[in-house]
Amino acid sequence: xxxxxxxxxxxxxxxxxxxxxxxxxxxxxxxxxxxxxxxxxxxxxxxxxxxxxxxxxxxxxxxxxxxxxxxxxxxxxxxxxxxxxxxxxxxxxxxxxxxxxxxxxxxxxxxxxxxxxxxxxxxxxxxxxxxxxxxxxxxxxxxxxxxxxxxxxxxxxxxxxxxxxxxxxxxxxxxxxxxxxxxxxxxxxxxxxxxxxxxxxxxxxxxxxxxxxxxxxxxxxxxxxxxxxxxxxxxxxxxxxxxxxxxxxxxxxxxxxxxxxxxxxxxxxxxxxxxxxxxxxxxxxxxxxxxxxxxxxxxxxxxxxxxxxxxxxxxxxxxxxxxxxxxxxxxxxxxxxxxxxxxxxxxxxxxxxxxxxxxxxxxxxxxxxxxxxxxxxxxxxxxxxxxxxxxxxxxxxxxxxxxxxxxxxxxxxxxxxxxxxxxxxxxxxxxxxxxxxxxxxxxxxxxxxxxxxxxxxxxxxxxxxxxxxxxxxxxxxxxxxxxxxxxxxxxxxxxxxxxxxxxxxxxxxxxxxxxxxxxxxxxxxxxxxxxxxxxxxxxxxxxxxxxxxxxxxxxxxxxxxxxxxxxxxxxxxxxxxxxxxxxxxxxxxxxxxxxxxxxxxxxxxxxxxxxxxxxxxxxxxxxxxxxxxxxxxxxxxxxxxxxxxxxxxxxxxxxxxxxxxxxxxxxxxxxxxxxxxxxxxxxxxxxxxxxxxxxxxxxxxxxxxxxxxxxxxxxxxxxxxxxxxxxxxxxxxxxxxxxxxxxxxxxxxxxxxxxxxxxxxxxxxx
Amino acid sequence: xxxxxxxxxxxxxxxxxxxxxxxxxxxxxxxxxxxxxxxxxxxxxxxxxxxxxxxxxxxxxxxxxxxxxxxxxxxxxxxxxxxxxxxxxxxxxxxxxxxxxxxxxxxxxxxxxxxxxxxxxxxxxxxxxxxxxxxxxxxxxxxxxxxxxxxxxxxxxxxxxxxxxxxxxxxxxxxxxxxxxxxxxxxxxxxxxxxxxxx
Numbered sequence: 001x002x003x004x005x006x007x008x009x010x011x012x013x014x015x016x017x018x019x020x021x022x023x024x025x026x027x028x029x030x031x032x033x034x035x036x037x038x039x040x041x042x043x044x045x046x047x048x049x050x051x052x053x054x055x056x057x058x059x060x061x062x063x064x065x066x067x068x069x070x071x072x073x074x075x076x077x078x079x080x081x082x083x084x085x086x087x088x089x090x091x092x093x094x095x096x097x098x099x100x101x102x103x104x105x106x107x108x109x110x111x112x113x114x115x116x117x118x119x120x121x122x123x124x125x126x127x128x129x130x131x132x133x134x135x136x137x138x139x140x141x142x143x144x145x146x147x148x149x150x151x152x153x154x155x156x157x158x159x160x161x162x163x164x165x166x167x168x169x170x171x172x173x174x175x176x177x178x179x180x181x182x183x184x185x186x187x188x189x190x191x192x193x194x195x196x197x198x199x200x201x202x203x204x205x206x207x208x209x210x211x212x213x214x215x216x217x218x219x220x221x222x223x224x225x226x227x228x229x230x231x232x233x234x235x236x237x238x239x240x241x242x243x244x245x246x247x248x249x250x251x252x253x254x255x256x257x258x259x260x261x262x263x264x265x266x267x268x269x270x271x272x273x274x275x276x277x278x279x280x281x282x283x284x285x286x287x288x289x290x291x292x293x294x295x296x297x298x299x300x301x302x303x304x305x306x307x308x309x310x311x312x313x314x315x316x317x318x319x320x321x322x323x324x325x326x327x328x329x330x331x332x333x334x335x336x337x338x339x340x341x342x343x344x345x346x347x348x349x350x351x352x353x354x355x356x357x358x359x360x361x362x363x364x365x366x367x368x369x370x371x372x373x374x375x376x377x378x379x380x381x382x383x384x385x386x387x388x389x390x391x392x393x394x395x396x397x398x399x400x401x402x403x404x405x406x407x408x409x410x411x412x413x414x415x416x417x418x419x420x421x422x423x424x425x426x427x428x429x430x431x432x433x434x435x436x437x438x439x440x441x442x443x444x445x446x447x448x449x450x451x452x453x454x455x456x457x458x459x460x461x462x463x464x465x466x467x468x469x470x471x472x473x474x475x476x477x478x479x480x481x482x483x484x485x486x487x488x489x490x491x492x493x494x495x496x497x498x499x500x501x502x503x504x505x506x507x508x509x510x511x512x513x514x515x516x517x518x519x520x521x522x523x524x525x526x527x528x529x530x531x532x533x534x535x536x537x538x539x540x541x542x543x544x545x546x547x548x549x550x551x552x553x554x555x556x557x558x559x560x561x562x563x564x565x566x567x568x569x570x571x572x573x574x575x576x577x578x579x580x581x582x583x584x585x586x587x588x589x590x591x592x593x594x595x596x597x598x599x600x601x602x603x604x605x606x607x608x609x610x611x612x613x614x615x616x617x618x619x620x621x622x623x624x625x626x627x628x629x630x631x632x633x634x635x636x637x638x639x640x641x642x643x644x645x646x647x648x649x650x651x652x653x654x655x656x657x658x659x660x661x662x663x664x665x666x667x668x669x670x671x672x673x674x675x676x677x678x679x680x681x682x683x684x685x686x687x688x689x690x691x692x693x694x695x696x697x698x699x700x701x702x703x704x705x706x707x708x709x710x711x712x713x714x715x716x717x718x719x720x721x722x723x724x725x726x727x728x729x730x731x732x733x734x735x736x737x738x739x740x741x742x743x744x745x746x747x748x749x750x751x752x753x754x755x756x757x758x759x760x761x762x763x764x765x766x
Numbered sequence: 767x768x769x770x771x772x773x774x775x776x777x778x779x780x781x782x783x784x785x786x787x788x789x790x791x792x793x794x795x796x797x798x799x800x801x802x803x804x805x806x807x808x809x810x811x812x813x814x815x816x817x818x819x820x821x822x823x824x825x826x827x828x829x830x831x832x833x834x835x836x837x838x839x840x841x842x843x844x845x846x847x848x849x850x851x852x853x854x855x856x857x858x859x860x861x862x863x864x865x866x867x868x869x870x871x872x873x874x875x876x877x878x879x880x881x882x883x884x885x886x887x888x889x890x891x892x893x894x895x896x897x898x899x900x901x902x903x904x905x906x907x908x909x910x911x912x913x914x915x916x917x918x919x920x921x922x923x924x925x926x927x928x929x930x931x932x933x934x935x936x937x938x939x940x941x942x943x944x945x946x947x948x949x950x951x952x953x954x955x956x957x958x959x960x961x962x963x964x965x
C-alpha cells in the first residue's frame with residue numbers, strides 16, 4: 001500500500017492555509033476592526049437540509065449586507081451559490097412590509113394596518129367555521145420554518161382553530177423516506193451523520209443529484225473517494241457526481257424498487273448477505289427473501305432498462321465492501337411507490353449488515369432546510385409534537401395535558417396537502433391559511449391546484465415575498481426572513497442547529513410567532529398562546545417532546561450555541577445527543593428489531609401509450625430553491641439560471657435552443673432544448689422552480705403514494721414535439737410599489753454591471 | 767517551489783458556480799466575478815471547469831509584459847494584480863496576450879479587471895473567497911503538501927505548452943490519483959475495490 005502523507009498539525013498551521021482555517025476559522029475581530037463597525041453574526045443558511053454554517057455581515061446601522069463563510073462542522077466554510085446570495089433577500093426591495101388586503105379576488109390588493117388584516121382574518125375564520133364546521137378551515141405550514149414555528153402551526157390548527165386539516169409542504173419532500181424509516185426502524189431520521197460518509201468503503205447514492213441539490217455535501221463524497229471508496233450512482237441522468245462514479249446506473253424513472261429487489265436477489269444468490277446480522281437484528285427476512293426471488297436481474301434489467309451485468313456489479317460492489325452506505329433523496333421518494341423504494345434500499349443495507357456503524361448505514365438527504373424538524377412537532381396531519389401519533393389514545397392524552405385542553409377537543413387526523421386541495425375543489429374546505437409555502441408552483445397538476453384555491457371563500461398567506469400563491473390570497477401578512485428571528489432547524493442528519501437573529505425585522509414586518517399568537521388571541525384562546533418569541537415556544541416544545549422518540553428535552557439554545565448542533569434524541573441536558581443510531585443494535589420498535597418489509601414493484605401511475613410514450617422527470621437546479629419564491633428574485637441567481645429548459649437526448653433530432661413542446665395528460669409547455677447525452681433517450685427532464693407557463697408542475701401528475709401521500713413528481717408519461725415559440729418566464733408577482741428584479745446586489749460599494757448570464761439553461765450554453 | 771496558491775481540480779467541479787457568486791462577493795472585485803465556468807464537452811458530458819487567473823511565473827505574466835501603460839503589477843510573491851485603475855487605458859492588450867483567456871475589459875469603464883488571488887484576503891491570512899466556499903474542493907487554496915495530505919496520491923501540473931512556448935504558472939491543476947484504497951487518519955481495515963483485493 002502506498003504510504004499516506006502525514007497530515008499537518010492544525011495548531012502549527014500558518015495563516016492562510018486550510019489547516020489554519022479549520023483550526024480556528026476566520027479571525028472575526030479583523031472584520032469588526034476594519035470594516036467600519038461591521039459585526040459577524042453566526043447563523044446557518046436558510047435553504048437546504050445541509051444547513052451550512054455562515055456569518056451574516058451586519059453593518060453599524062444594524063442591517064445585514066453580506067456573508068462570510070463560517071468554519072462550522074457541517075460545511076467547513078463551504079457554501080453554494082444559494083448560500084452566498086441568501087443574505088440579499090433580507091433587505092430586498094421586493095420585501096412585503098405592510099399587510100395586504102382585498103375583500104374579493106376581483107379587486108387589487110391595498111395596503112392595510114395589522115389590526116384590520118388580523119381582525120378580518122380572524123373574523124373570516126370564525127364565519128367559515130360557524131357556517132360549515134371547524135374542519136372547513138385548513139392550515140398549510142412549511143418546512144422552511146423554524147421548528148418552534150412548525151410546533152406553533154400544529155398547535156394553532158388544533159387548539160385555536162380546532163380543525164383536523166393541518167399539513168405542510170414537507171409532504172412534498174421526504175415523507176416517503178420518513179414512512180419507510182418509521183416502518184423499518186421505528187424512528188424517522190437518517191441513521192448516520194454526514195461525517196460517516198468519509199469512513200465508508202462503498203457509497204451508494206440513489207435518486208439524488210447531490211451536486212446541484214446539496215452541493216456542500218459533495219465534500220463528504222469526494223472525501224470518501226479520496227481514500228478510495230467506490231461510488232455507485234442510481235439516476236436516470238448523468239449528473240455531476242454520476243460522471244465520476246464507478247458505476248452509474250441510468251435506470252428508467254419509476255423502476256427503483258425493481259432494481260433494488262434485483263440487487264438484493266444477486267446478494268442472496270451470491271451468498272453476500274450477512275446472515276448473522278440479520279438473524280440477530282431483523283425480522284421479516286424470510287418474506288423478503290421469498291419476494292426478491294421473483295426479481296432476478298434479467299427481469300429487473302428489462303423493467304429498469306439497464307444492462308443486467310450492472311445489477312450484478314452493484315450487488316457485488318455494495319455487499320463486498322466492508323462498510324457500505326446508501327443515501328437517497330427525492331429521486332426515489334417522489335413516487336407513488338416512494339415508501340417501497342426507500343424500503344428496498346433499507347432492505348439492502350440491512351441484508352448486508354450495514355447498519356449502525358461508522359461508515360455503514362443509510363440516510364435520506366432532506367430537501368428543505370427544516371424538512372426533518374418540520375414534521376417532528378405536530379405540523380403533519382397525523383403527528384402530534386414529539387412525533388406522537390394522533391391516532392394513539394395515550395399520545396393524545398399526553399399532549400392534551402401539556403396543552404391544557406380536553407381530549408375530546410383535540411381533532412382527529414386530517415388529510416395530506418394534495419388531498420386538502422382536492423377537498424378545496426369539492427368545497428369541503430372553504431378557508432385556508434398558508435404559512436411559508438407556495439403550492440401554485442410546488443404542487444403537481446397546477447390546474448387542479450388553481451381550481452382548488454379559487455374555490456375557497458377565504459385565503460390568507462404569511463410570507464415575506466408575494467409568492468404566486470400569496471398573489472391569489474385575500475390577506476397577505478408580511479413576516480420575517482430567517483435572519484430577523486431566532487430558532488432551530490434539524491438538518492438531514494437530525495442535527496438540531498440554532499439560527500441567530502442578525503437584524504431587527506423591517507418596519508411593518510412581524511414574526512410568524514407573533515402573527516399566530518395574535519390570531520389565537522382573536523379566536524379566544526390567547527392564554528394558550530402567550531409566547532413572547534421563539535425562545536418561549538422552544539421551552540414548551542422541549543417539554544412536549546420529552547420522553548418521545550423525537551426527544552428534544554436535553555437541547556437548549558445555550559447548548560446549541562456552545563456545541564454547534566446536537567442530534568436528537570437528546571433526553572437530558574447532560575446527554576451528548578445521538579449522531580449515529582442503532583450503535584447498540586437496537587431499533588425504536590418495542591422488540592428492538594429492524595422490521596424488514598416486503599417490497600413489490602408496480603408501474604408508475606401515469607400509463608405510457610402511443611400518445612405519451614416517453615417519461616418526464618423533474619428536479620432542481622443549483623441556483624434555485626424549491627418554488628423559487630425566494631431565489632427567483634435574487635439577481636445573481638436569476639442570472640445564473642434565468643429559466644427552465646428541457647433536457648433531451650440527441651437521438652430526437654433537436655438542436656440545443658430549439659423550442660420543444662412537452663405534452664402530458666395535464667397540459668403542455670414549450671421549453672428550450674438542452675441536447676445532451678447525459679439523459680436516457682426515453683426520458684426528458686425539466687427543472688421545477690418556475691410558475692406557469694413554464695411550470696414543470698403544470699405537467700406532473702397528482703397521483704399519491706398511498707402510505708406517505710407524496711405526489712409522483714418524478715415520473716409521468718409525455719411526448720415531445722417541435723414548437724414555434726418558447727414559453728417565457730413571467731416576472732414574480734409583486735406588491736404595489738415594489739419591483740421584482742433589482743440589479744445583482746452585492747455587499748460592496750460601487751457595483752459594476754451584472755456579468756453575462758452563463759450556465760445551464762441559458763442561450764449561451766447552446 | 768510553489769508556495770501557497772490555488773489548485774484547480776476539474777474532476778471535482780460540479781458546475782454550481784459558488785465560486786462565481788463568491789468572487790462577486792469578495793472585497794476585491796466590487797460586484798463583478800472574475801471567474802468563469804467552462805463546459806468543455808457540452809452535449810456529451812456535464813463536465814465543467816472553473817477558470818481563474820493562472821498567475822503566470824515564467825514568462826512572468828504575459829498580460830503585464832504587454833501592458834503599454836505599465837498598469838499591471840506583479841507582487842514579489844508572484845500574484846499578478848488587476849490593472850491599476852489610474853493607469854489602465856482599456857486597450858485590451860492584456861486580453862490578447864493571456865494564453866488562458868482570463869483578463870476582462872469593462873467596456874463602459876474602459877478598465878481591465880482580473881483575479882488578483884483575493885489579495886486583500888490572502889495578505890491577511892485568509893484563503894481567496896472562491897476557494898474558501900467551493901463546496902467540492904475543485905478550487906483548493908494551500909500548499910502542495912496540504913493538498914496531498916487531504917487527497918493522497920494526487921499530482922499537480924504547473925506548466926502548460928502553447929505551440930513552442932511553455933508557460934509555468936503560479937496556479938496549478940490537479941491530476942487525479944490512481945484508484946487506490948487509502949486509510950483514513952487513524953487507520954481503517956484494508957479492503958478490496960471493485961472485487962479486487964488491494965492489500
